[in-house]
Amino acid sequence: MSKTHDYGARVSWTGDRGDGTRHYKGYDRSWRIMTPGKLPIDCSNDPLLGGDPSKPNPEDLLLASLSACHMLWFLHLASEAGVVVRGYEDAPLGISETGRGGAGRFVRAVLRPTISVERGADLVKADTLHHAVHDHCFIARSVSFPITCEAKYVEA
Numbered sequence: 001m002s003k004t005h006d007y008g009a010r011v012s013w014t015g016d017r018g019d020g021t022r023h024y025k026g027y028d029r030s031w032r033i034m035t036p037g038k039l040p041i042d043c044s045n046d047p048l049l050g051g052d053p054s055k056p057n058p059e060d061l062l063l064a065s066l067s068a069c070h071m072l073w074f075l076h077l078a079s080e081a082g083v084v085v086r087g088y089e090d091a092p093l094g095i096s097e098t099g100r101g102g103a104g105r106f107v108r109a110v111l112r113p114t115i116s117v118e119r120g121a122d123l124v125k126a127d128t129l130h131h132a133v134h135d136h137c138f139i140a141r142s143v144s145f146p147i148t149c150e151a152k153y154v155e156a
């Protein structure tokens with residue numbers, strides 16, 4: 001029997017310039033994400049679609065969620081496996097495509113973490129943990145595109 005967990009947020013459009021959506025170019029593609037007890041996140045659409053390039057867009061947030069979930073599970077599995085991690089930084093890449101009608105989708109994502117490990121760590125073991133992460137990370141398990149990991153290790 002499986003358990004369910006509920007996650008909630010409030011998303012509020014903040015882009016009304018006074019005329020609402022009366023004209024396609026007359027409103028901002030911006031919103032605020034609010035979750036109880038947490039700082040709000042001001043977001044916008046992809047700049048290619050009229051968004052503010054200084055704010056995260058849905059694609060940024062999805063990619064960051066994939067990366068963060070992978071990182072947290074990797075750290076957990078590394079701890080259990082005796083691989084001591086001292087630092088972890090990722091520069092993930094999401095690859096998308098836009099169809100003829102203008103609708104887009106992610107076709108794949110590449111996680112590219114640089115991981116600082118304690119000198120003498122078993123790097124082969126560390127690398128195999130990335131494959132095991134996909135059995136656990138519910139963000140990765142929830143998307144329909146492939147995710148690969150190209151980890152680099154630095155001994156600290």
